Amino acid sequence: MKKLMLGNEAFARGLFEAGCRVVSSYPGTPSTEITEEVAKYDEVYAEWAPNEKVAMETALGASIAGARSFCGMKHVGLNVAADPLYTASYTGVNAGMVIAVADDQGMHSSQNEQDSRHHAIASKVPMLEPSDSTECKEFVKLAYELSEQFDAPFIVRMSTRVAHSQSIVELEERQELELKEYVKTPQKYVMMPAFAKGRHVFVEERTKKLIEYAETSPLNRVEISEKAEFGVITNGAAYQYTKEALGDKASVLKLGMVNPLPEKLIKDFAAKYEKIYIIEELDGIIEEHCRNIGVTNIQGKEIFGYIGEIQQSVIAEKLLGEKKEFTVLEENIPVRPPVMCAGCPHRGLFYSLKKLGVTVSGDIGCYTLGAAAPLNAIDTTICMGASVSGLHGFNKARGAESEHKSVAVIGDSTFMHSGITGLVNIAYNNSNSTVIILDNSITGMTGHQQNPTTGKNLKGDPAAAVNLEELCRAVGIKRVRVVDPYHLAECEAAIKEELAADEASVIISRRPCALLKYVKHNAALRVEAEKCVGCKMCMKLGCPAISMRGGKAVIDHTQCVGCGICQEQCKIGAIK
Amino acid sequence: METKSIMIVGVGGQGSLLASRLLGNVLLAQGYDVKVSEVHGMSQRGGSVVTYVKYGDKVYSPVIEKGEADAVISFELLEAARCLPYLKKGGHLITSTQQIDPMPVITGAAEYPENLVEKLKEAGADIVAVDALSLAEQAGTAKASNVVLMGVLASRLDFPEELWQNALEQCVPPKFLELNKKAFELGKSAE
Numbered sequence: 001m002k003k004l005m006l007g008n009e010a011f012a013r014g015l016f017e018a019g020c021r022v023v024s025s026y027p028g029t030p031s032t033e034i035t036e037e038v039a040k041y042d043e044v045y046a047e048w049a050p051n052e053k054v055a056m057e058t059a060l061g062a063s064i065a066g067a068r069s070f071c072g073m074k075h076v077g078l079n080v081a082a083d084p085l086y087t088a089s090y091t092g093v094n095a096g097m098v099i100a101v102a103d104d105q106g107m108h109s110s111q112n113e114q115d116s117r118h119h120a121i122a123s124k125v126p127m128l129e130p131s132d133s134t135e136c137k138e139f140v141k142l143a144y145e146l147s148e149q150f151d152a153p154f155i156v157r158m159s160t161r162v163a164h165s166q167s168i169v170e171l172e173e174r175q176e177l178e179l180k181e182y183v184k185t186p187q188k189y190v191m192m193p194a195f196a197k198g199r200h201v202f203v204e205e206r207t208k209k210l211i212e213y214a215e216t217s218p219l220n221r222v223e224i225s226e227k228a229e230f231g232v233i234t235n236g237a238a239y240q241y242t243k244e245a246l247g248d249k250a251s252v253l254k255l256g257m258v259n260p261l262p263e264k265l266i267k268d269f270a271a272k273y274e275k276i277y278i279i280e281e282l283d284g285i286i287e288e289h290c291r292n293i294g295v296t297n298i299q300g301k302e303i304f305g306y307i308g309e310i311q312q313s314v315i316a317e318k319l320l321g322e323k324k325e326f327t328v329l330e331e332n333i334p335v336r337p338p339v340m341c342a343g344c345p346h347r348g349l350f351y352s353l354k355k356l357g358v359t360v361s362g363d364i365g366c367y368t369l370g371a372a373a374p375l376n377a378i379d380t381t382i383c384m385g386a387s388v389s390g391l392h393g394f395n396k397a398r399g400a401e402s403e404h405k406s407v408a409v410i411g412d413s414t415f416m417h418s419g420i421t422g423l424v425n426i427a428y429n430n431s432n433s434t435v436i437i438l439d440n441s442i443t444g445m446t447g448h449q450q451n452p453t454t455g456k457n458l459k460g461d462p463a464a465a466v467n468l469e470e471l472c473r474a475v476g477i478k479r480v481r482v483v484d485p486y487h488l489a490e491c492e493a494a495i496k497e498e499l500a501a502d503e504a505s506v507i508i509s510r511r512p513c514a515l516l517k518y519v520k521h522n523a524a525l526r527v528e529a530e531k532c533v534g535c536k537m538c539m540k541l542g543c544p545a546i547s548m549r550g551g552k553a554v555i556d557h558t559q560c561v562g563c564g565i566c567q568e569q570c571k572i573g574a575i576k
Numbered sequence: 577m578e579t580k581s582i583m584i585v586g587v588g589g590q591g592s593l594l595a596s597r598l599l600g601n602v603l604l605a606q607g608y609d610v611k612v613s614e615v616h617g618m619s620q621r622g623g624s625v626v627t628y629v630k631y632g633d634k635v636y637s638p639v640i641e642k643g644e645a646d647a648v649i650s651f652e653l654l655e656a657a658r659c660l661p662y663l664k665k666g667g668h669l670i671t672s673t674q675q676i677d678p679m680p681v682i683t684g685a686a687e688y689p690e691n692l693v694e695k696l697k698e699a700g701a702d703i704v705a706v707d708a709l710s711l712a713e714q715a716g717t718a719k720a721s722n723v724v725l726m727g728v729l730a731s732r733l734d735f736p737e738e739l740w741q742n743a744l745e746q747c748v749p750p751k752f753l754e755l756n757k758k759a760f761e762l763g764k765s766a767e
Contacts, residue, residue, distance in 0.1 A: 004600050004610060029616055108615065132611075165638035166600055166612040244637035313641045324643030326661040329699050333658050334686035336678035338588065338623035369621065374683045447616065539682060544622050547677040548684075556676070558709070558718040 005169045007162040010133035011100060012037035013169065014140030019177040020044055020070050020098070022062035024055040026417065027446040028074030029109035030163040031102035035072050036449070039458050043174060048449055048458045051384070051417040052077035056084045056099065060153070063097035064189060066180035068144055072100035075116045076383060080418070086123045087191050088153050090199040092206075095180045096147035098140060099125075102158040105237070105281045106309040109160075109445075111364065111383065113307070115282035120155050120259040124203050126210050127155040127259040128219060131239040133167040139256065142219070150206055150213075157258065159281070161237040161309065211260045219256030222269055225249070230319070231273040233266065233286055233298075238279045238310050245315035250277075261289045270295045277303070277319060281310050340369050342545035343514030343521070343561035345440050348485040349409075350377040351541055351565070352492040358407055358499070361394060363387035363419070365411040366444040366513075374542045378409070385410070385418030388435055392422060395431045403432040404499050410435065413443035413451040416466065420475070426504050427476030434498045434505050437468055438485075441512040448516065472506045479505035486511060488568045514561050522562025527553045531574035538566040538575065577608075579632035581640045582729075585659045586651030587676050588622045591722035594747060595649070596627040598726050601743035602735055603631040613638035622679075624655055647732075649725050651708070652676050653692050660701060669701045670728050672708035672721055704728065704767075711762040720759035723748075727763020 005013065011034045015023065023046035025035040039046035049055035055071040062069035073081060078101045085099070101119070104110040120127035126146070130139045136158075143154040187195045214220060228251040234242045235255045242252060253269045255261065270276045270290070278287040278300030287300040303318050304310050316322040340347050350370040353360055354377045362368060362378035363386065371378035380390060391408035410419045415437050426433045443449040450456045455465035472480045479501055483494045491509065498505040512519050532552040539546060545559035546566060555566075555575070567575045582599065586592045593614055600612040608631040615625050628640040642661045647668040650656035656671035663669060673693065680686040689695070693705045706728055708721040715724070723744075730740050740760065748756045 002604070004597075004604050004612065006614070032616075161613060161638060164614045164616055166597075166610070166614070167635075167638070168604065168610060240637045241639070309639075311641055312637050312639065313643075324641070325665060326643035327663065327699055327701070328661050329657050329695060331657060331689050331692075331695060332686070333654060333689065334678050334680045336587065336622075336624040336654070336658075338621040339679050341589070341622060366621065373679060373685070445621075536684075539684070542679065542682065544676075544679065544682065547682055 001171045002168055003171060004166045005133045006033055006164060006166050007130070007133045007136045007158060008033035008164070009037045010136040010169045011140055011156070011158070013171065014137035015070050015098070016041045016044060017137070017172050017174050018141045018144040019068050019175040020144070021067040022059065022069040023047065023071070024049045024058035025072040026050070026052045026055050026077055027443055027449040028077045028102070029446055030104060030160045031072045031074045031077070031100055031158065032446045032449065033163070034100055035458070038070070046458055048451060050452055052081040053083060056081040056088070059097055059099070060084060060088050060091070063093045063095050063153070064091070064182065066095050066182050068095045068097070068177065070098050070100070073102070074110065075101055075103045075114050076110065076112065077101070078116055078119050080384070082119060085119065085125060089123045089125045090191055090196055090203055091189050092151035093147055093153055094182065096144035097153040098143045098147065099153055099155045100158055101155055102160070102163050103282070104160050106160060111381065113282065115285065116157055117258055117283070117285050121285070124207055125155055125259070126150065126152055126257070127157050128256055129157040129236045129258045130162060130256065131236050131254070132162065133165070133169050135256065136162065137169055139219070150210060152206060157236070159237045207260055211262065214257050214260060214262035215265050217257055220262060220265055221254045221256065223252045223254065225251050228273070230275040230277060231269060232277045232279055233269065233290070234279040235286065236281065238281050241310055241312040241315055242279050245312040246319065249320065255286065258285070261286065263293045266290060267293065267295055270297060275299070279304060279310060279315065282306060337372060338369060339372065339542065339544050340366065341514060342543055342559040343563040345485045345509070345511035345514065346370060346438055347541055347543065348488050348565045349436065349438065349491055349509045350375045352488060352495055353377045353407065355492065356495060358405055358495070359394070359402065361387045361391040361406065361408040363408070363410040363414050365414055367409060367411060367438050370409070374540060384414050385422055388419045388422030389425060391433050391435065392426050392429070392431045395433050400432070407434045407436050407495070407499070409438055411444065412437060412439040412441065412453045412468065415468070416452045420471065423472065423477065423506070424475045432502060432504055434507065436507045436509055439468060439508050439510040442516060444513050448513070468508055477504050477506050479503060480508070482508045482510050484511055485509045486563055486565060488565055514563065522564070524557040524560035525555050525562055525564070525567060525575050526557070527555055528574050528576060531572060533572060537569050537571065541566060541569060577632050579630055579635050581645045582629045583640050583645045583648045583659060583662055584627040584629065585648060585655045586625055587655065588625045590625070590651040591719060592625050592627045592651065595722040595726050596629050597747045598723070598740070598743045599629050599729070601746055602739045603629070605739045605742065606735055608632060609635045611635045611638040624658065626659070647729070649729055651721060651725060654678065654688065657689065657692050657696060660696065660699065663701065667702070668732065669696065669703040670725060671703065671705050672725060673705050674709045674721065706763070706766050708763070711766060712759050715759035715762055716755040720756055723756045723759040724763035724766070727760040728766055730760070731764045
């Protein structure tokens with residue numbers, strides 16, 4: 001049966017067909033749907049872990065126990081999981097283990113644009129890279145075979161385009177596998193120095209064997225065109241852009257295995273043409289490898305650069321001199337950046353912070369949008385959890401002066417991911433910091449995933465729920481209070497009081513995401529035009545449902561969920 | 577057959593994913609090689625959302641760039657104007673007349689341009705403008721304007737009606753199927 005599938009969905013299908021039994025991941029765009037999709041198969045145990053390090057350790061544990069396992073994450077998640085990754089390279093596997101890492105070329109939904117191939121190289125873990133949905137499924141299945149053959153976890157690198165493009169996939173049956181026998185083998189699985197030294201030797205030998213494999217692997221493919229005047233070496237999504245732009249005007253070496261890279265295969269291909277172009281997104285890893293092995297008739301980064309996705313139009317223009325014609329409207333078209341949704345519970349809280357002129361240490365999630373106009377409420381955003389530990393450092397540097405006018409904001413899922421350790425540090429090392437947990441009862445930005453605070457697991461079944469108030473008290477925070485962000489006055493009062501206090505405090509701003517299916521919306525509000533004086537106080541909230549028409553505010557009834565904060569804001573009572 | 581490119585654009589939350597999946601399923605059933613590229617995550621939250629649908633004998637890149645689209649379907653007027661450069665010469669522009677203010681307009685930093693349909697016509701675009709929101713509300717919910725516009729597109733593509741109906745059944749939950757079928761019909765007969 002043929003089906004149109006997202007790359008991520010095809011990846012999940014590959015896990016299913018390969019007989020994968022245990023899945024543990026943390027959501028992150030563009031990797032999330034792999035785990036959501038594989039969770040739909042009853043044959044596979046799948047869970048959301050609190051963070052990527054826990055997920056990878058869970059997957060490694062399952063592999064050692066004899067089950068084919070998987071963990072998935074976005075590129076920055078692999079930084080969190082780097083600790084187990086580098087040593088999993090040494091232990092190797094029992095049953096096959098596959099790791100998905102999804103890079104975000106173009107930063108559609110990320111805080112940086114790192115190239116995850118560096119992690120594969122540094123950890124000496126082999127890495128495959130598909131370029132469409134069909135390959136996602138095929139590569140995953142092959143990765144399990146190779147993982148067991150070479151005794152290594154295998155990373156399959158995704159990119160936004162491959163993960164979030166649908167193409168046609170042929171479905172096959174699942175391979176049912178027995179659990180492999182678990183035999184206690186400390187010299188392989190206890191990585192203390194004496195044993196780890198032995199495994200490092202193994203890792204170096206394994207890399208040599210993997211390079212030999214890469215020379216003849218079906219993952220690396222040469223496509224010769226008789227009409228070609230030059231050659232291209234490429235990988236992943238860039239292969240598709242290359243074929244689109246150049247068609248049969250170039251011969252192509254497509255590298256499906258991006259770590260380790262072959263040597264002879266590249267040398268032989270490069271010898272066929274006077275000129276070879278390396279078309280790879282982000283860093284020049286293939287290009288550097290070519291130079292290292294003495295292939296010098298190449299050009300890559302000096303043409304295509306290190307930033308963003310490579311455009312097919314740029315390939316066509318730079319290599320063939322072809323340009324497409326198009327029409328531009330002579331008109332100033334305002335940009336449309338992403339915004340907090342109408343009824344978003346974060347809005348009231350951020351409005352209060354802005355009004356009080358507080359310095360805000362921000363974090364990763366929907367609420368990062370609090371940094372945008374008109375709220376402009378966030379001062380810093382670095383990585384998961386950094387709001388809490390960053391605020392502690394900020395306050396240690398500036399002392400009481402900042403302690404009484406700075407807060408951290410962090411979502412419920414992000415707090416469980418890596419905010420809690422920062423809060424332990426605040427309590428343990430005694431900074432008078434105020435942390436606000438934006439508890440919208442879901443992992444929002446990635447599209448509504450359950451987390452340890454929501455009382456449900458990935459499969460939607462009831463699960464233990466972390467009580468945030470009790471957790472904060474348990475690490476040593478005495479001042480813990482809960483506010484409803486739909487009540488502006490209550491929010492503002494709570495923030496003022498906790499900033500004034502002479503000890504650390506946590507404010508939990510609690511209200512479920514307005515997009516959750518179980519959340520009941522109030523009737524849409526409307527502006528009584530005869531009363532509205534056009535003061536624009538309601539506009540300060542930055543609600544996408546409110547706009548000005550002819551000097552009066554109007555509310556878009558298709559967007560408004562009746563949260564009521566504009567009503568609180570309207571001093572003359574024009575909003576009903 | 578040479579690859580054809582259709583762009584579906586709108587504002588996050590308007591249902592471009594459903595529209596592109598409907599179209600993708602119809603094209604798959606027609607026997608084409610198909611690629612559909614979507615946007616998830618941060619950029620989905622009320623921002624400009626762009627989905628690419630490409631089909632033909634063999635499709636490589638899932639991306640559509642400036643001057644490459646045979647058709648642009650827009651759920652919002654400003655987004656139609658923004659995506660004009662993506663149309664190739666002689667390409668078709670189908671747009672809803674719905675206007676949603678982007679944040680710079682809400683904050684007063686910019687103005688929503690006036691008379692965009694006329695301006696697009698003057699710029700030489702082959703444009704069909706439909707009040708998809710009203711038609712969707714007529715079908716039962718404002719949320720179905722995406723399906724109304726797929727109806728408008730269907731009336732201009734020569735694919736069997738049965739394929740569209742099957743795609744609706746595959747992509748829409750049973751609870752909302754009748755409503756969406758009505759929205760699709762209203763779109764097909766709109767002009």
